Amino acid sequence: MDTGKEIVRFENAGLSYEGAPETLSDVSMSLSEGEFRFLTGPSGAGKTSLLKMIYLAHRPTRGHFSLFGEDAMEAPREALPALRRRIGVVFQEFRLLDHLTAFENVALPMKVAGVNQNHYREDVSELLNWVGLGHRMDAKPPTLSGGEKQRVALARALVSKPDLILADEPTGNVDPAMGERIMKLFVELNKLGAAVIVATHDLHLVQSIGKPVLRINEGGVSRSAGIGGAS
Amino acid sequence: MTTAAHDDEPQTEEQPRKKRFGSGSAPLLPEAGAAGAPLTAVIAIMSFLAVLAMASLLMVNRAASEWTSALRSEITVQVKGASPTEIDASVTEALRVLNDTEGVVEATVRSREDTTKLLEPWLGEGNAEVFLNIPAIIEVKADPTLRDNLDLLRNRLVAAAPGATIDDHTRWHDRLSGAARSGQAMALSIFMLVMGAACAISVFAARAGLAANHEIISVLHLVGATDNFIAAEVQRRFFILGLRGAVIGLVVALTALAFLALGMSARMGTDAFVPAFSLGGWVILWLVIAPIATCLVTAITARMTVLKTLAKQY
Numbered sequence: 001m002d003t004g005k006e007i008v009r010f011e012n013a014g015l016s017y018e019g020a021p022e023t024l025s026d027v028s029m030s031l032s033e034g035e036f037r038f039l040t041g042p043s044g045a046g047k048t049s050l051l052k053m054i055y056l057a058h059r060p061t062r063g064h065f066s067l068f069g070e071d072a073m074e075a076p077r078e079a080l081p082a083l084r085r086r087i088g089v090v091f092q093e094f095r096l097l098d099h100l101t102a103f104e105n106v107a108l109p110m111k112v113a114g115v116n117q118n119h120y121r122e123d124v125s126e127l128l129n130w131v132g133l134g135h136r137m138d139a140k141p142p143t144l145s146g147g148e149k150q151r152v153a154l155a156r157a158l159v160s161k162p163d164l165i166l167a168d169e170p171t172g173n174v175d176p177a178m179g180e181r182i183m184k185l186f187v188e189l190n191k192l193g194a195a196v197i198v199a200t201h202d203l204h205l206v207q208s209i210g211k212p213v214l215r216i217n218e219g220g221v222s223r224s225a226g227i228g229g230a231s
Numbered sequence: 232m233t234t235a236a237h238d239d240e241p242q243t244e245e246q247p248r249k250k251r252f253g254s255g256s257a258p259l260l261p262e263a264g265a266a267g268a269p270l271t272a273v274i275a276i277m278s279f280l281a282v283l284a285m286a287s288l289l290m291v292n293r294a295a296s297e298w299t300s301a302l303r304s305e306i307t308v309q310v311k312g313a314s315p316t317e318i319d320a321s322v323t324e325a326l327r328v329l330n331d332t333e334g335v336v337e338a339t340v341r342s343r344e345d346t347t348k349l350l351e352p353w354l355g356e357g358n359a360e361v362f363l364n365i366p367a368i369i370e371v372k373a374d375p376t377l378r379d380n381l382d383l384l385r386n387r388l389v390a391a392a393p394g395a396t397i398d399d400h401t402r403w404h405d406r407l408s409g410a411a412r413s414g415q416a417m418a419l420s421i422f423m424l425v426m427g428a429a430c431a432i433s434v435f436a437a438r439a440g441l442a443a444n445h446e447i448i449s450v451l452h453l454v455g456a457t458d459n460f461i462a463a464e465v466q467r468r469f470f471i472l473g474l475r476g477a478v479i480g481l482v483v484a485l486t487a488l489a490f491l492a493l494g495m496s497a498r499m500g501t502d503a504f505v506p507a508f509s510l511g512g513w514v515i516l517w518l519v520i521a522p523i524a525t526c527l528v529t530a531i532t533a534r535m536t537v538l539k540t541l542a543k544q545y
Binding site (some may be wrong): 055056057077078080081082084085089095097098100101108109111113114155160 | 259261403446447449450451452453454455456457459542
């Protein structure tokens, strides 16, 4: 469901950490509303770094980067939370808060946005039920398995109905059936209007979904058609 | 609904069930636990010192007020003469003038024996009367209007009793006021130093807290939290720790001051130069201000530190 309006745009962007050689060089790509992209490439190629730039964990050290039509290179610090709230991120390492329950972790984006608990408790419960963790809402992350953590992280990314969903290896810790369910969920959310970028090196998954692929090699990004499917 | 039954390393230890939608949802920053205890202890000590500094300020204020009001409500008339007979005659005239003066509440002649006793520490027992014509002392209780007309009284006294002089205690009043001001400044300085120390501790603890919770702060940012939101969370935490410490410090300080007050009133009675300390009414209210100030300074400083530190990050 591509509506044509660009929400992510990089032009000759580069990223280096504290003066080290660039992790990503000359990145030029764009993503429009409602687009779905897989992001593939060998380990260490910079998939996670690219996602980090998009979810504003790091700004590019050079080039141009706009997000939801705003110049993210020059945006003041105060403007960033509003941009971040439009993005749902499934981190590769989950990044759940260990002292909070699964329910509280999923509700986190709503809480920091100042939404009243009465308005999101049903959504949070429903999401946790959907990912099969309805019985573990009060469990804290240290007592959850890797797969359960990943599903909590997925629910947290989706709870605020973001305009852009970024997922870094979202199926890496779940069984194939759950992996397929998660990917189908992304496709459904994409049909409802959310743009999606899924970083993965599971080519079988990429093939089965059949969406366009962005490939990262040696720090640069190239675009290729979907593998074995239509874009 | 199917579940991922074979997720890696499942750990099935279930958490004790708790109220999910309770009035107080879980704090987003982890409970300080053992790390909060030292901060609470330090704030308790700061509050204790702040209460003592405030008590010192109140004591000095009260003493200064009592000293100066006593001095301002009294004057002393000294009557000299060549012989006791002449002195007595002048005293009679001086009393007549004083009793006839507006603003004089009471004029009392100190007996010769009393005056002699006052000199005995310097002259030795029995020597004063032998060697000196000891002047007579008239203690005058006066209302404030008399001080405005002292020159007139002085002239009338000299006319009626040539050997009479007036001591309006101005020199003593100025010296005591100066001493009281020094005491007040010192107590206030100690209070401000304690507040400064509370500030410094709060800055250090807030920075340490941010460093220790770096990952949590990062996640909060990435899900859309503003710096103000995070600073408010930290402020809330520090306020709770500060309040706990402030209450402990206040209770210990009040206990110590209660013993001090009891000891002072038992040892010094009511005629002591330094007025006895008491913990009644307004004194308690003023003392409560000290720990509240410590608590607020701690919380507000933590908030400002967090905002300043986060502003340096992306």
